[in-house]
Amino acid sequence: MVGEGILKGLAETARNFFGSYVSKDRLTTVQYPEERLPQIEAARSFPFLVYDGSDWQQGMRCVACQICEKECPPKCILIEKSKDKKPDAAGKQQFYPAVFNIDISVCMSCQICVEVCPFEAIKMDVQYDLPTDDRFGGLLLHKQQLAKSNEYYNAIHPTEAAAVDAAFAEGRAKVEAKAKAAADAKAATEAKLTPAPQPQPAGGESR
C-alpha cells in the first residue's frame, strides 16, 4: 500500500514522543554539569607532568630533555632547560625544566609527547571541563598547573600507571643489584689484595 512506510514512521516517532514522557530509560541524555558519565580509563584530554613524592618541584620526573617539545606536531609545548642541576626524587643530580608551558588551545591531544617521553614524565589527563573567560592566558598552562602527583596518575589511569611503577621498580632493583654486584666485586678484590682474615662475614653477606 502506498504511504504505508510514512504511517509506520509517524507511529514510531509518536511512540518515542509519548514514551519519553513515560519511561525514563528511553532518555539517553545526561544532564551534564549535575550528572556525569563514569570516567573511561582510556580517556585523554591534555598532557600533564607527573611528580613523585609530595613536593612537586623536587619530585618532577621531567629532566628537560625537550624531546616532547621537538616532537609536538602543533608546537604547543615550550620548555626552558635549567642552567643548574638539582637532585631528583631518587637523589640523583638532574637538569629540570625552568619553564614548562603547554598551550591547550593549540594542543590536539595526539599523545605523541607521552609516547616519546623516555622518563614517563608526561602523561595524558582526563579532565575535560576547562572553561575560562581568558582565552589566551587562561588556556596557557604553566609548570605548576601541569604538575600532578603519581597518586593522581594512578587514580585516573590505574593499569597504565601500575605498569609504569612496576617498570620503575624493576629498573631500580636492577640498578641496586648491579651496584651490589659492583660492591661485592670490589670487596672481593680488596679481600684478595689483603690476606684473607675471615671467611664467615662473606658467607653472611651472601645470605
Place this chain on the structure above:
Amino acid sequence: MIQTLDQIFVLAKLWLLGYVPAVAQPLASAILSVVPILIAFPLLFAITTWLERKGLGRMQNRLGPNRTGPFGLLQPIADAIKSLTKEDIVPVTADHLVHFLAPLVLVMAAFLAYAVLPIGRNMVLVNMNAGVLFFFAIGSTVELSVFMAGWSSRSKYSLLGAMRAVAQMISYEVPMVLATIVIIMQAGSLSTVTIVDKQAGYTGIFPHWFVFTPWGFMGFALFMIAATAESNRSPFDLPEGESEIIAGYYIEYSGFKFALFFLGEYLGMFATSGLAITLFLGGWSAPFSFLTWIPSYAWFFAKLLILIGAFIWIRGTLPRLRMDQLMNLAWQYVLPMALINMLVAGIWHFMPGGLLRWLVCTALLAAPCVLLSLALKRKKRLQVRTYYFAE
C-alpha cells in the same frame, strides 16, 4: 456575553477609534488592525521554535531545551538576545544593498499574506474580493527574496541553495494553486471571508467543512504537501540541506538578518497553514455545533497549532527527498491529482446529492491516486548518460 467575548477585539478597536478624530480614523483603524498581527504571529513564532525543539527532542528521546526558565520556556528570548548581539557579517564581494534587502522583503511578504486571513468572525484585515489570488501573488514574492539572498551573497552554496529553492517553490506553486481551485469552484468566490461563511453551517452537530468531501479531502492533502514544500520544511528542505550545501541561500547571513530569515520562513508556514484552515478546515468555525460558544479566534489558533504540530511531527519522521524525487512528486503525482480533483469537484457539483455521489467521487479519486503512486514507485532503468555539448 458569548457574543461580546467573540467580538471583544472588534469592539475594543471600535472603542479606541472613538477617541480618534474623524480625519485620522482610516489611518488609526489600519494601525490598530495591523499591530496585533505584528505582535501575535511573531509571538507564535517564538512559541513554535520552543515547541519544535521540545517536540523533535522528545521524538529523538532527548529532553530538548530545559535550562532557560521552567521547561526551557524562555529559550526563544535567549535566542533572540543571542541573535541581536551577534556580529553582522556581510561578505566583501556581496551586493550590499540586495543582501540587506532580501530578509526584509521575505518578512514583509510573509506579513502581507496575513492581510486576507480571517482570524475570527469579522476579524480580517482587508476583505478583498480577490483574497486568495492576493495571497498567492504575495506568496510568490518569497521566491524573489530567496533568489535575492542567494545571488547577492556571491557564494556558490547560497546560489545553489537559491536555485534549488526557486525550482522547488515554482514547481509546488502550481499544484498548490490548482488544489485551491476546487474550493473556489464550490464557494463561487475568491474572497476568504465568503469561503469561511460558506463552511460555517452545521448538519446535526457536524460542520460543512470542505475537507469532509472527497474532493476537499484530496485537495487538503495536496495543499498540505505543496505547503510543506513551499515553506521549505522537511522532508522538502533541500534548499537548506545542511549536509549538502550547509544552509542554502542564507549561508552568508548572520546575526539578526539570519533570525529574520528564520522568522520569515515560519511566518510563511503559518500563513499557508492559515490559508489551509480558511479554505478546507472551516476557518474560525467550531468543529461541532455545540462548541460554538468558544470564541472564533480561539478556534483559528487551535487549528493553527494542530497544523504546526503536524508539521513538526512530519519533520521528526521523514528523511529529506532527493531532487529528482522532489520533482517527480510535484509533476507526476501532485499536479495530475490536482487536475483530476478539479474534474471530480465538477462531477460532485452536478450529481444529485446522496450516497452514489460519494461513491463515484471517492472511486474517481482513489483509482488515479493508487495508479499514480505505483507509477512513482516503479523502478527506473538508469542509462549511461551521453553528453552532447560538454566533451
